[in-house]
Amino acid sequence: MSATFATSFFGANYREVEIGQIVHLARKKPFTLECGVEVTNFPLAFQTYGFLNASRSNAILVCHALSGDQYVCGDHPVTGKPGWWDRMVGPEKPIDTNRFFVICANVVGSCMGSFGPKEINPDTGRPYGLAFPFITVGDMVRSQALLLDYLGIEKLFCVIGGSMGGMQALDWATRFPNRVFSAVPIATATRQSAQNIAFHEIGRQAIMADPDWCGGDYIAERKYPAKGLAVARMAAHVTYLSQDALQEKFGRHLQDRDKYSFGFDADFRVESYLRHQGVSFVERFDANSYLYLTRAASYFDLTEGGAHTLADVFNGTKVRWCVVSFSSDWLYAPAESRNLVRALNAVAADVSFTDIESEHGHDSFLLDVPQFDATIRGFLEGSASLYGVG
């Protein structure tokens, strides 16, 4: 466990990136993925912030979303920009690293140093591509549990995350109820809706339609499905913003012109913005990881296809829950969180629920929403006092 240089394959520009801390897990006995494949000695890249206390009771596991990674705060070594939750995590911030030991692991299937489709397949000496085994949200969570074992942390003070990170928080608190004191699923759902599944399918089809995807072998072929991945990101990005936020931010404003070009340039500012989102995503994300992670998110279903009710899943939960949704989020609408809260209430769980008024849509959990900060700060404060931390 130390700063490690790993080969990174973003775009066709292969470069060495300092990935930070990487641990190799399942060295002694194999780790069986939910798809049935056994893996051994697989890498999990992670970052920590703050210090673990002597009783090892102040650990907060932050779970990142689809396109996130372990760089929660501070400067990101690849993008050079602040981490994705820099405004939430740090000294004196709502998740206060002066008090808490914050851990974030790059999920399996992703591309920032953890076991994922761009890593080298030891059987072939080439990047896995589509030979990479399927992973699930449960696999992400179980691999994070191995990391906690490695770090000597028996129980988390809190597990928290938004969107696909919220799915991990839900999975953690139900799969390992004795290892979690409190859980904060944000802007998420117990399973994806048909519309969620549909948008993810569009993204995958856009990537796989790109001939430079090469059936998943683009790294070995020294190509990259940049156009397909950019279209996928554009389609996803629109779903992260509310209609009102888009209208207020962009309206029908033209980009660098005062009349229509009568052409296919980015006449409108919103077009230019979306193209930029697509292009910059391609520079930092692996296309195959996008396929695998969207699939994992769509497969996630706490009820396992109705094999259990949510009441069964949560029955007897001792976890302290804080459920958060955002009023203008149409991707994981407040109704999804209300559904979750109803199930928790039905088993008399200790649950608080806040539907936060915000115009920013699904992306609210990443943006400046003071009431959200206050909710997280307050919940952690109260929970810490109950748990006897800090």
Next chain:
Amino acid sequence: MSATFATSFFGANYREVEIGQIVHLARKKPFTLECGVEVTNFPLAFQTYGFLNASRSNAILVCHALSGDQYVCGDHPVTGKPGWWDRMVGPEKPIDTNRFFVICANVVGSCMGSFGPKEINPDTGRPYGLAFPFITVGDMVRSQALLLDYLGIEKLFCVIGGSMGGMQALDWATRFPNRVFSAVPIATATRQSAQNIAFHEIGRQAIMADPDWCGGDYIAERKYPAKGLAVARMAAHVTYLSQDALQEKFGRHLQDRDKYSFGFDADFRVESYLRHQGVSFVERFDANSYLYLTRAASYFDLTEGGAHTLADVFNGTKVRWCVVSFSSDWLYAPAESRNLVRALNAVAADVSFTDIESEHGHDSFLLDVPQFDATIRGFLEGSASLYGVG
């Protein structure tokens, strides 16, 4: 004006299709498009249903949406399926062809026989591709006016359409107020929102990302951007359906399997459905037309970028208006129609407005919604009585 065989270029399978009635317009003096390009002798394909009365006062112009065409009802010669509004137009139907003479023209820029990017450019002897001039909703409307001149119809009893067809109805009634007795804009807006523009941009980027698009010259190159166009259609199709309708119709049901494949097949029914929508669209629509028509829809703005207020635009209107929206339409939300109705009310226009309760989203205007049928039937009945028709 007679049944005509035209070469059709759908997919890479070029075939002869009987396009029906085609008239060549602007034979004597050029038609100047809003982009400034002059065109002469350009084809407009159209269909008529029912009979024009002696006083030529019973004509209803139906305006089709982005992916529609002139085959409103009866069997479609290319798809073999019923026309897109077969349930609304026909004998005894709400738009009753026993009483009214219904006309629908394939809009300029489209691909069912009218002047569009797959037609042969006389200057080069090759299909236009991106050499095709830009067209606007105003150009669609002004070319339809030429068609009415040709047919000897001075004034329409009604102009009606949904979505981009609704934009044409709005444009008709404000551009040619003396040629329209009544207008029915359905599930539409006076200008596209930033979100509308964004979704169209995603579709265009998906098409242009496909190397088989060949910079727009795919016909000459004997290729076809089938994958890109399919992705564009999938992305658009999701916006046509409401979240609830998708959930009710598909939920998380699996397609032809009882457990996850742990693969990238269409595991979920909604994925299979979307793929089918993409593939079947490619068989009937021209990719460049999709680029041009989405652009035209995004350019549409009755206020011309704020140069006029809506009150200016509608001031003094003598047209009898019926505005229709659908409760679950999030692409052209009821708020857009309310905004339109407020402007009409502010100039004391004769306007009725119905926001129809329907769970089908934007596609409601094409589907079985009895209250919608009743609204159209009732409005036409009342208008016909006032106008002294039939």
